[in-house]
Amino acid sequence: MNFEIHFGYLLFLFDWLIRLAALAWIPVRSPPAAARSWLLLVGFVPLFGLPLYLLLGHPWLATQRRQRQALASQLIRDRQASLAMLRWTPAAHGLTSDIARLAERLGDFMPVHGNTVELLDDYATSIDALVADIDAAREEVHLLYYLMFDDVVGRAVCEALQRASGRGVRCRLLLDAVGAKSGLRAFAGPLGNAGVDVRAMLAGGLRWRSLSRMDLRNHRKLALIDRRIGYVGSQNLADAGFVPGHPNRELVARVRGPVLRQIAALFASDWLIETGERLEIGDFPGGEAGRTPAQMLPSGPAYPFENARNLVVALVQRARRRVVLVTPYFVPDDMTLGALRVAALSGIDVQLVLSMSNNQTLTRWAQRSYYDELLRAGVRIALYRPHFLHAKHLSVDDEVALIGSINLDIRSFALNAEAGLLCFDAEVVARLRRIEADYLADARQLELHEWRRRPRWHRSLEGMARLADSLM
Structure with missing residues (x-):
């Protein structure tokens, strides 16, 4: 009986020590809104809330990944100094000037003129265009996607990459380790055997603790083909109905022009962060492809701001x-x-x-x-x-x-x-x-x-x- 009483007192004391430690610690490490949510959870269930906070409480990245992001950003800034002739300069005051300046200071990319932007609103049309562009590639194909499923779309893209690699095209595929788990399981082997360089981003499993908070994900959807065509948007490499009962409607921008250099730099940045390998951006076709000023904005936990x-x-x-x-x-x-x-x-x-x-x-x-x-x-x-x-x-x-x-x-x-x-x-x-x-x-x-x-x-x-x- 005495043991049970003492154990009860110890458990009561331990619960309150966790609550008090959380009150002193969590607000320092998390934004106010997030801190309130975590403190509420820890307050109700301390023995469950504290371990969950240690796993998911704040978006930390390993020092190596942050250093590689800083290096990639510096390389982007250094390279853009030699591309000043591409810079688009909006009117001195107003919406476009303010936004372009802010985006450049946040994400390192300057606004560039001379682009064309095609908006693809039909799911099948967008996938067909991507596959056709891969089939027309002669030099290199770079794909970076959050999801790739083992379905009709995933197989179509996989087969296009295999055909391209067979023609001597240098193909690289970056996929989120969790979002594209089924695609990696189904296609990494066949693609690797065909000469496609396939890498998983933010790998899960037993490796996550040494790399980053376990639920951080690379949610980007980007494609760059022969440095002449790029894709940016919301669409993954999966069939529209990959979630049963929720067929997706998407929007993708198919772009040409100087902004492709920024898509290439963003792919190279993620490749560097994930593999440690520095890719050469290479030369791009000269001249203007259109009249649209454009600018890429990357975002993620490796940047100092949201x-x-x-x-x-x-x-x-x-x-x-x-x-x-x-x-x-x-x-x-x-x-x-x-x-x-x-x-x-x-x-x-x-x-x-x-x-x-x-x-x-x-x-x-x-x-x-x-x-x-x-x-x-x-x-x-x-x-x-x-x-x-x-x-x-x-x-x-x-x-x-x-x-x-x-x-x-x-x-x-x-x-x-x-x-x-x-x-x-x-x-x-x-x-x-x-x-x-x-x-x-x-x-x-x-x-x-x-x-x-x-x-x-x-x-x-x-x-x-x-x-x-x-x-x-």
């Missing part, structure tokens, strides 16, 4: 007439949420387009918790019905478009490696507006009075899910 979040907030804050944001996952941090509210209250037409269906249950409930306060501020929220809208893009006024892999959630802002293409071109924005109008034609616009009629138990679930926003 590049994607900072850019999105700046775009919303600098809008003067209209901003449209399209994302499958909407779990914003306080800064993003505040920017949307203030823009709408200032009279800006703020349109948020989300998917009515969602393949992540916790995220679906969490994002619903934001609708009431946004609708009250005047933000319009549309729920797209026909497919799972997995596209990720943003347009501001008639001046700027952002297309890429960036979701409007805390994971995408702080934990994932992402890539976005900024286009400073009214024509590209007009084409994007037509795609957005197509979404809206098949979407349900939420009304505040209607939304408030939802069952009370829905509100409770939404509130509980929102408490886990920093854990998603």
